[in-house]
Amino acid sequence: MVKAAVQGAQADVDADNSRTRSNAMSGGHSTYVPRTRIGRWFDARLPVPRLVHDQFIVYPVPRNLNYAYSFGGILSMMLAAQIVTGVVLAMHYAADTTLAFDSVDKITRDVNSGWLLRYLHSNGASFFFIAVYVHVSRGLYYGSYKAPRELLWVLGCTNLLLMMATAFMGYVLPWGQMSFWGATVITGFFSAIPLVGDWVQQLLLGGFAVDNPTLNRFFALHYLLPFMLAGVVILHIWALHIVGQNNPAGIDVKSETDVVDFTPHATMKDGLGAVVFLLAFAYFVFYMPNYLGHPDNYTAADPLKTPAHIVPEWYFLPFYAILRAVTFNIGPIDSKLGGVLAMFGAIAVLFFVPWLDTSKVRSAVYRPWYRRFFWLFVANALFLGWLGSKPAEGWYIPAMQVSTLYYFAFFLVVMPLLGVIETPRRLPNSISEAILEKGKE
Known part of the structure; x- marks a missing residue:
């Protein structure tokens, strides 16, 4: 019993030392207190629960946040959904010009719940952009880019750029008419860049025209870029928690009466915003899944037949x-x-x-x-x-x-x-x- 008491006391000391180190790194005082011996042991070695508690439960946010601020959480949710559905779709997709179009059709018709995965992913891209455009507009309206949030804004713009690159690569993968000719037109514009334009175009195409090497390159990049995007999103959230959340009034926090805990105040509001957003998303997925797509892209790519309007x-x-x-x-x-x-x-x-x-x-x-x-x-x-x-x-x-x-x-x-x-x-x-x-x- 004495030995157990000594070990327990030593564990408490180790946990206190860990908390001291954690507080020194974060520059603040943590209010997290592990309630079990296992919790104290874990906290002394990998304080993930402390991180979640400090950054997503008791983290102070301005008390006047409105629903426009819910789109940051919605974007994180949509990114996770796009990655999960994309990984599963990649298991059935064939990155070959002779098979790609039919493989997408096979996913829809023959793979268990393949139709749902495909429509979640394709419509998810559109709703991802709806959310990001609202998010950017909110930042412009409330001045969320002003000091000390300049780097936070730059990271957000980097996310937008990565999103656009990922979406462009993904649009080519179904290998329909609009996929093929869209890739042909857009990559063709790189040739206008002096000195390096032709080299960049050939690097993207894998040759001198849109063909099988192009599809392979775009598939690989479309698979890779979302994980790079997730990394920049983590930096974006980290930067947000360093400088603090902006608010509709654009006023700095002056006292404790200006803020509330992130949970339950902000999480409840974000949760309601996410539910409404998901209801609209689900309506498109289940009732009009092809509405946001182009009709020509439901025809297999034909290099000899140019669409009337690309x-x-x-x-x-x-x-x-x-x-x-x-x-x-x-x-x-x-x-x-x-x-x-x-x-x-x-x-x-x-x-x-x-x-x-x-x-x-x-x-x-x-x-x-x-x-x-x-x-x-x-x-x-x-x-x-x-x-x-x-x-x-x-x-x-x-x-x-x-x-x-x-x-x-x-x-x-x-x-x-x-x-x-x-x-x-x-x-x-x-x-x-x-x-x-x-x-x-």
Whole structure:
């Protein structure tokens, strides 16, 4: 009994030492207390329960978070679903140009629950992008990119870029008409890049045309990139927990009355948001699973038959419109290269938003003019998406050009200029005061 008591006391000392080390690394004080001897033993060696408790249970979050902040959790949920369904689908998919189209059809018809896996994965990509676009829009509206959250924003933009690359690779895998010709058109634009363009195009294609090596490369990259994305997501969440969550008022936390525990307050709200999102997702999966796909992609790829109108998936349409908006040469830059630079520039400009916005006020709630320009930007982005689905002819071309001009002007002109000339509304002294003011409205 004495020996057992000594061992128990030594275990408690070891656990205390472990907690001290953990607190020193995290820079804060942990309130987690293991309640069993096994828990103390585990905590002294691998404090995963302590990490979960500190970061997802008692972690303080602003008490005024709304449902727009639920999309971070929704994105994590959708990423996990895409990885799981993708891994299972890869077990039955044949990355060969003579077999790929039929293997997708076989998955749908012959594999147990294959139809469900396929439609969860294909529609999941669309809903993944719906969630990420709402998430980005929320960040732009509430100023979640401002100091000290610049790196958090940059990591988020990196996630968006990886998502787009993954989705493009995945769109080719069914090897339908739109898959084949979409890959042909998009990879063809790389040849416009001076010096390295042809080399990059051939590296992607595995040759001089879209063929079996292209499909193998895209399958391998489509399988690999989601795991890279998951790694960057972990860094994104880590950075979020270091600098703290932004809030709709854009005000720093001043006291303990401004925050609540992550669980149950934020988890309940995130859970409800996720349920509503999943209901909409399930409706598409079970009632209209092919609605978001292109009809031509349900026909096997034919290199000798070009579709009347080649378009990417709907979530790429705004950038496709920007690509086609450049129909003129700009000095030594021809229209083809100009379109490619504009398309990639539309994504690259997002990385510099923290330094383009010169306003000291974070949230658009207190910036009346920025709020107007923001909603015009959202409407313009939707309009660009609609234009991307139309042929590059007639009045669609000048409409694409005007919309593209405003897209870039919002970041390069409106954001820097409004920070100098706009007069914001009076900011509340605290988050608690902002809540009380909102309740009086």
